Amino acid sequence: MKSQDLKVLAKKSDQYLEYETDELMTWCGGCGNYAIQNAVKRSLVLENIDHQNILFCFDIGCSGNESDKIQGYTIHGLHGRILPLAAGAKIANPNLTVIATAGDGATLSEGVNHLIHAIRNDYPILFLLHDNQNYALTTGQASSTSPRGCRRNAAPEGVPVDPLNPLELVLSQKPSFVAQTTSSHPDHMTDTFRKALNHKGFAFVSILQTCPTYNKQTSNQWYLENTIEVETIKKYDHTNIWDARKIVESENEKIPLGLIYQNPKKTNFLNAMENGKPRNLTKEVKHYDVSKLY
Amino acid sequence: MNRIRLKIVGQSGSGLLTVGDIVSQGLNQLGFQLCSDREYPSLIKGGHSCYTINFANHPIRSLSHTADILVAIDKPSLVAYHQALKPKGTLIHGYERTQGIKDILDQAKKKNITIISTKARQLAHTYGGNELMANVILTGMVWKALGFELKIVQKLFEKKFQRKPEISKIAIKCLKAAFNEVKKISDIPLPTKKKTRKLLDGNHSLALGAVHAGVRFYVAYPMSPSSSILTHMANMSTKTGVIVKQAEDEITVAQLALGAIHGGTRALCATSGGGFDLMTETVSLAGIIETPLVIIIVQRPGPGTGLPTWTAQGDLNLAIHAGHGEFTRLVIGVSDPVDTYNNIQHALNYAEKYQIPVILLSDKVTAESKHTIDPKDFESIAIERNLTEGKDLKKLASSDRYALTKSGVSKRWLPGSCKTWYFANSDEHKEDGVLTEEGEEAGKMYAKRNRKLETLLEELPEPTLYGDIKADISFIGWGSTRTTMLDIIEFYKDKNISVNYLHYDYLWPLKTKMFEKVHKNNANIHLIEGNYLGQLGNLLEQKTGLKLKQKFLKYDGRPFFIEDVIEYIDKHTKS
Ligand SMILES: Cc1ncc(C[n+]2csc(CCOP(=O)(O)OP(=O)(O)O)c2C)c(N)n1
Numbered sequence: 001m002k003s004q005d006l007k008v009l010a011k012k013s014d015q016y017l018e019y020e021t022d023e024l025m026t027w028c029g030g031c032g033n034y035a036i037q038n039a040v041k042r043s044l045v046l047e048n049i050d051h052q053n054i055l056f057c058f059d060i061g062c063s064g065n066e067s068d069k070i071q072g073y074t075i076h077g078l079h080g081r082i083l084p085l086a087a088g089a090k091i092a093n094p095n096l097t098v099i100a101t102a103g104d105g106a107t108l109s110e111g112v113n114h115l116i117h118a119i120r121n122d123y124p125i126l127f128l129l130h131d132n133q134n135y136a137l138t139t140g141q142a143s144s145t146s147p148r149g150c151r152r153n154a155a156p157e158g159v160p161v162d163p164l165n166p167l168e169l170v171l172s173q174k175p176s177f178v179a180q181t182t183s184s185h186p187d188h189m190t191d192t193f194r195k196a197l198n199h200k201g202f203a204f205v206s207i208l209q210t211c212p213t214y215n216k217q218t219s220n221q222w223y224l225e226n227t228i229e230v231e232t233i234k235k236y237d238h239t240n241i242w243d244a245r246k247i248v249e250s251e252n253e254k255i256p257l258g259l260i261y262q263n264p265k266k267t268n269f270l271n272a273m274e275n276g277k278p279r280n281l282t283k284e285v286k287h288y289d290v291s292k293l294y
Numbered sequence: 295m296n297r298i299r300l301k302i303v304g305q306s307g308s309g310l311l312t313v314g315d316i317v318s319q320g321l322n323q324l325g326f327q328l329c330s331d332r333e334y335p336s337l338i339k340g341g342h343s344c345y346t347i348n349f350a351n352h353p354i355r356s357l358s359h360t361a362d363i364l365v366a367i368d369k370p371s372l373v374a375y376h377q378a379l380k381p382k383g384t385l386i387h388g389y390e391r392t393q394g395i396k397d398i399l400d401q402a403k404k405k406n407i408t409i410i411s412t413k414a415r416q417l418a419h420t421y422g423g424n425e426l427m428a429n430v431i432l433t434g435m436v437w438k439a440l441g442f443e444l445k446i447v448q449k450l451f452e453k454k455f456q457r458k459p460e461i462s463k464i465a466i467k468c469l470k471a472a473f474n475e476v477k478k479i480s481d482i483p484l485p486t487k488k489k490t491r492k493l494l495d496g497n498h499s500l501a502l503g504a505v506h507a508g509v510r511f512y513v514a515y516p517m518s519p520s521s522s523i524l525t526h527m528a529n530m531s532t533k534t535g536v537i538v539k540q541a542e543d544e545i546t547v548a549q550l551a552l553g554a555i556h557g558g559t560r561a562l563c564a565t566s567g568g569g570f571d572l573m574t575e576t577v578s579l580a581g582i583i584e585t586p587l588v589i590i591i592v593q594r595p596g597p598g599t600g601l602p603t604w605t606a607q608g609d610l611n612l613a614i615h616a617g618h619g620e621f622t623r624l625v626i627g628v629s630d631p632v633d634t635y636n637n638i639q640h641a642l643n644y645a646e647k648y649q650i651p652v653i654l655l656s657d658k659v660t661a662e663s664k665h666t667i668d669p670k671d672f673e674s675i676a677i678e679r680n681l682t683e684g685k686d687l688k689k690l691a692s693s694d695r696y697a698l699t700k701s702g703v704s705k706r707w708l709p710g711s712c713k714t715w716y717f718a719n720s721d722e723h724k725e726d727g728v729l730t731e732e733g734e735e736a737g738k739m740y741a742k743r744n745r746k747l748e749t750l751l752e753e754l755p756e757p758t759l760y761g762d763i764k765a766d767i768s769f770i771g772w773g774s775t776r777t778t779m780l781d782i783i784e785f786y787k788d789k790n791i792s793v794n795y796l797h798y799d800y801l802w803p804l805k806t807k808m809f810e811k812v813h814k815n816n817a818n819i820h821l822i823e824g825n826y827l828g829q830l831g832n833l834l835e836q837k838t839g840l841k842l843k844q845k846f847l848k849y850d851g852r853p854f855f856i857e858d859v860i861e862y863i864d865k866h867t868k869s
């Protein structure tokens with residue numbers, strides 16, 4: 001984010017404030033979710049997204065507890081199921097900007113099949129993975145991104161198996177948009193979300209999220225020291241899937257942030273179904289003459 | 295005219311579908327009314343399949359398990375089914391060598407059965423046809439035996455093979471040859487009033503009714519016997535504009551449907567019991583966020599994989615109880631193509647009107663039995679969405695969305711329609727959807743959702759009584775059973791026994807006034823239900839404290855055939 005953007009934000013403070021609620025936040029002090037929420041709001045304002053036509057879709061978990069703490073149409077679904085629920089709403093009404101949010105537990109365990117098929121179908125929605133490497137709302141059990149050996153609730157001797165790498169998984173499925181950012185870097189988040197909001201297919205954004213309560217290993221400091229923005233890497237080409245795969249799979253280097261991969265040529269679900277002319281199905285509910293169909 | 299009962303038997307994949315379909319279409323064109331169904335195993339090739347057609351010049355709604363005419367395509371099927379043939383019936387087959395079936399032929403002779411045969415395969419080969427052409431020959435044999443004109447079936451075959459003129463030519467030659475080989479055996483009076491009826495099954499009419507009612511998104515995962523709804527929806531989609539999606543599993547199916555309905559369109563999904571098990575969490579979610587949802591369960595016997603291609607009424611309890619927590623839902627049972635077409639429209643209306651999950655129970659026979667229907671019986675039911683729209687949007691407050699009304703129903707408006715947003719929260723919430731764990735607030739919202747049940751019960755019609763209020767024997771039932779019971783009432787009309795039947799379209803919430811009345815007037819009152827526990831009967835007994843005399847239950851994957859019920863009635867009306 002540039003200082004210029006801040007000025008724009010200042011000018012549009014009314015728009016920004018429209019997202020505020022009177023509800024008390026229920027996140028711990030220092031939780032990465034605060035910064036994520038702010039960056040989401042900033043990016044929506046900066047991209048001039050019509051507030052009335054946003055549908056925020058929340059999974060169950062700490063991140064999902066934002067569902068009544070941001071103004072707008074929200075839906076708070078079931079654990080692991082937010083992707084198909086959000087995709088359904090988008091199919092019905094393509095005018096909605098659909099933003100789905102879920103934790104690593106929801107996305108990579110309970111509902112991992114939905115992730116794979118959301119990528120394959122390229123549902124045109126924005127998906128924010130809040131990866132805090134644990135099941136926070138259920139008090140800190142291990143998730144499938146918890147590093148091997150780290151201690152978690154119900155894993156007193158340390159997690160005995162290797163974690164899975166969400167970006168490796170996603171990139172193996174020929175996605176159309178993959179980015180990574182961290183709650184420790186609000187400006188980087190805002191920029192990343194803005195790019196994602198402009199993507200026409202399934203925009204997968206992995207957010208490395210701090211959870212000071214249950215994940216002491218990855219503080220803000222740690223993320224800032226252990227990540228690298230791909231834009232600073234010489235010759236990194238985010239349209240080249242092999243560059244992307246290589247960088248997410250290299251274990252001894254820093255964790256990549258930024259737009260990892262984009263394939264703007266992929267046809268998203270709505271365009272594939274409707275020859276490039278998605279219809280607003282909410283306006284089509286009426287009687288149809290079926291007498292010639294049998 | 296008594297019904298004429300035809301069974302065509304053959305291994306799956308042998309082509310008996312062709313014979314059955316052509317004969318059915320031909321009968322429909324002649325103006326007969328018919329009901330047909332296919333029994334087949336859950337495999338692609340081999341096993342025995344049976345295509346049953348019952349027809350007459352008056353309404354025929356259900357099937358007999360015996361046959362007047364048996365058409366056997368191959369030996370294993372003949373062995374499996376020959377006993378269904380009534381004495382004095384007709385056996386039509388096309389084998390060259392009869393040694394292997396000598397016993398059966400001897401038995402048939404003892405039963406005074408007329409045997410009509412040709413060397414079907416040889417005949418087919420003479421005209422350049424392959425083995426499957428033997429089916430054309432068999433069709434010709436049945437048609438001639440029945441005494442009907444060649445040109446009707448000829449046209450049907452020409453239409454069937456219109457894209458393959460070479461095959462068409464051979465087929466017609468085979469057909470004519472078959473006609474020359476066989477003598478007609480019956481003089482069936484042709485219907486005098488010819489009406490244009492359509493041959494449709496319940497899954498097809500369900501798809502049509504849903505399209506008519508404005509369903510714009512259909513999503514499913516294949517599962518017998520619901521799969522053909524997906525096929526019909528997909529085949530019609532270029533004309534209807536419905537977006538049809540085969541999703542990755544039933545959990546996704548239900549979530550996509552609910553999301554689409556929440557987004558603001560009419561969406562629909564269908565499955566069978568096993569798939570519905572996976573959807574139950576979504577039913578519960580719909581319950582708390584009060585987003586409408588309609589799910590079709592086309593029943594087959596469970597548990598587990600059960601009998602995939604057979605029928606049952608075993609999932610009533612499942613439909614009523616599925617999903618954790620307590621919330622209002624509506625369960626509807628359908629019984630034939632016409633009532634499926636009409637009731638899917640009601641289902642979609644009730645779901646939106648009350649903002650509840652509606653589960654529509656069909657079953658394998660309803661889904662796949664073809665009936666000759668009069669399109670005039672297809673109703674066009676006004677669409678009721680119960681949405682706040684237009685100018686009224688200006689007057690909304692967020693807390694209107696889940697306002698604690700007396701009826702339990704609050705206002706619903708679509709995301710994006712105005713700046714008065716709300717939170718659709720699966721956590722317990724206040725009137726605007728903001729989470730609450732405060733006891734009083736939580737309790738009030740919980741009660742509001744459940745209050746809808748009373749409101750809905752009030753609006754629902756009582757079950758329908760067929761026959762007089764007093765009868766020698768009474769039955770209570772739901773779903774496809776109605777087709778059998780209507781034929782039964784007809785059957786006993788000129789006999790000395792009177793029968794009445796109380797049919798439940800709306801199964802939950804449960805109306806009982808009419809039941810109590812029927813019960814009061816009839817001591818000889820029986821449940822007829824396609825399951826082991828007598829699920830509807832138990833509900834009625836629990837709710838009213840009344841007892842049914844006996845429960846007539848069937849749970850072997852077969853529907854109630856006419857003979858089953860006749861036998862039961864004869865046993866239970868001897869004083
Ligand atoms: C079907 C189901 N299973 C389990 C739970 C309990 N549960 C609530 S949140 C959660 C895990 C949360 O972890 P994650 O998705 O990573 O989100 P976080 O809380 O870390 O943000 C679980 C298991 C549930 N709500 N529903």
Ligand code: SF4
Pocket residue numbers: 026027028030031032033062063132136137210211212213214
């Ligand atoms: S437990 Fe972790 S994720 Fe949850 S609110 Fe606290 S810091 Fe945030």
